[in-house]
Ligand SMILES: Nc1ncnc2c1ncn2[C@@H]1O[C@H](COP(=O)(O)OP(=O)(O)OP(=O)(O)O)[C@@H](O)[C@H]1O
């Protein structure tokens with residue numbers, strides 16, 4: 001028999017018993033939709049966690065710290081390693097050389113200083129994000145104006161600023177202090193931030209420009225510095241909140257550390273004391289739980305932490321593990337994500353199980369329909385056998401009919417689940433997400449990725465064929481003789 | 488005539504049955520449905536298995552068709568042991584060599600006449616366009632030119648049986664089995680149906696095996712085997728007194744379809760096989776035979 005004839009026979013039979021075929025298909029629709037919806041909720045939850053966690057920090061970023069020991073759960077004692085790998089330039093170089101799947105490695109730290117413009121305006125936001133100037137491009141920063149820091153800026157106080165920074169200067173004599181002014185999307189700068197005429201300087205002195213200078217004391221000398229670029233606004237934040245809240249200055253870490261020393265000396269001279277400001281400079285001894293940490297080879301811990309940016313989210317766990325094996329402590333948004341997903345695993349597997357049960361019921365319904373249909377058609381099948389229909393063709397007809405039920409049910413089921421999914425998301429938008437511990441505003445509770453459509457369709461068809469297997473084999477075993485004996 | 492019989496007797500039989508016995512065991516009781524049947528059937532022969540109810544005729548026919556296995560003995564058709572064939576092989580063997588006409592017609596209720604008739608061709612893997620053409624031609628030959636789209640329930644018993652005949656002959660099988668083909672029909676229709684079957688098998692040089700309890704039907708056969716209690720008790724050469732379809736009846740038969748009726752007409756009635764070959768209709772059927780054999784041989788893959 002030609003394949004097309006087997007299909008057309010199967011289709012004719014499928015269409016012949018409309019009510020029953022429709023009911024069986026309905027079973028498959030419900031089964032498919034159940035699986036798709038349950039899985040889509042699981043996927044939506046994971047996506048929600050991901051969105052939420054990545055709003056805390058990029059998922060591809062790993063923060064590395066020196067390993068300083070941990071509590072032993074049994075003894076309750078804090079156990080410190082005899083020797084710890086320090087975070088210094090050797091370590092940074094080692095990460096760059098040895099780690100695979102890594103896009104950028106940079107020491108990081110936070111600095112702080114008041115910022116002075118043209119010696120008459122101040123910006124008190126003050127946060128300085130420290131990094132290795134040569135790694136800035138690899139770390140994924142992007143300049144909208146000017147350029148990023150690069151090799152040329154290593155060891156200097158050249159800086160890049162966030163888009164908001166120019167909006168936060170205020171005239172000490174005429175204006176109230178500004179705290180966190182956020183520019184609108186693409187808002188024009190109040191002045192040209194890269195103009196040669198604009199002079200920037202940093203100082204730690206709170207009263208600078210603000211208070212009358214005590215001329216009996218040594219003069220406060222702000223550190224002049226050059227701005228080389230302005231960063232793009234964070235699109236996601238603009239989209240979600242209407243503004244980007246980044247008000248930081250970005251500077252080379254070693255350049256800053258050097259400036260920090262100069263600022264401190266100047267400050268101390270002014271106050272005439274050594275420790276008035278009380279800022280300790282990186283590289284000093286490292287204490288944990290009152291115990292001093294011994295660093296390997298007598299090296300010093302130069303950096304607070306080192307950031308490792310991985311090329312792909314899928315490699316984060318591996319790189320993290322490698323770093324731990326190298327003797328460091330790590331933390332990443334991925335850790336939190338894993339923890340959250342672990343916590344909802346049970347819930348998600350229950351959802352999956354509900355879908356699976358629905359599908360199983362649909363499979364039984366297909367098998368039942370096919371068996372019934374064989375009982376009804378015993379005589380017909382017998383006649384076909386007598387007049388020369390091959391066994392494999394009879395088997396084929398029934399398998400194809402079952403597959404048709406599966407495909408039609410699967411396709412309609414997938415279509416149906418889009419409706420349900422939209423409904424679920426509408427309901428969830430009114431607080432349903434929080435019920436699952438997801439606080440990300442732009443995530444949907446139910447997400448149907450394209451692969452799920454295809455998988456559901458393939459699964460429904462496969463279930464159809466598998467449920468049709470037994471009935472089909474049964475059909476070929478029917479006695480032709482019984483069929484043609486006069487009733 | 489006598490010469491032809493002698494010549495045929497010398498030829499290899501296409502069906503050869505030896506010592507065929509079928510025993511049904513019902514509890515402690517043994518029923519000998521067949522008890523040592525020996526039977527040879529020649530090519531182009533029309534035979535009749537005649538006997539009373541329960542004599543074992545159907546059992547014998549079913550066994551020849553491979554639908555039932557014998558307890559003892561052998562059935563050889565075209566040199567192949569039908570009783571030893573697997574189900575799979577039998578399906579192909581039947582598809583290639585056998586046609587069936589049933590007492591209860593056994594048409595598929597959801598298919599119309601054309602689809603029912605083209606069924607054996609579909610099983611043999613013939614393309615839809617070709618098999619529909621053949622089925623239509625066959626239905627016209629059977630006088631059903633105006634009933635082609637009808638479903639079985641929309642036809643009379645006689646019409647259904649004509650569809651059954653068209654289906655049995657459409658793939659031009661070498662052997663056609665007919666078990667009580669007219670059992671459910673009145674006398675007039677019985678004559679029509681019998682004449683049609685005989686005519687067709689003559690035209691195509693087919694072997695026709697008829698099972699009946701009716702001596703009037705047996706009269707259409709070349710050879711009549713009288714069966715009593717599972718044994719052949721006598722063989723009757725019927726060629727001399729054969730009931731040949733008179734001209735008038737064929738006209739009636741094909742009244743449905745005038746053009747075909749006139750074409751299908753007279754020359755075949757006398758039935759000297761050699762002469763019949765020259766008729767245009769004969770050629771047509773011959774072509775059908777040839778065409779349908781191409782896919783048949785192809786489909787013997789195993
Ligand atoms: N499956 C079976 N089981 C038991 N006995 C059977 C079976 N089939 C047939 N028989 C017996 O075998 C004998 C022959 O049956 P068969 O059907 O061949 O008769 P028949 O000549 O065709 O009769 P009819 O003209 O009534 O159709 C009967 O006695 C019948 O009871």
Ligand SMILES: [Mg+2]
Nearest residue numbers: 544545546666
């Ligand atoms: Mg019988």
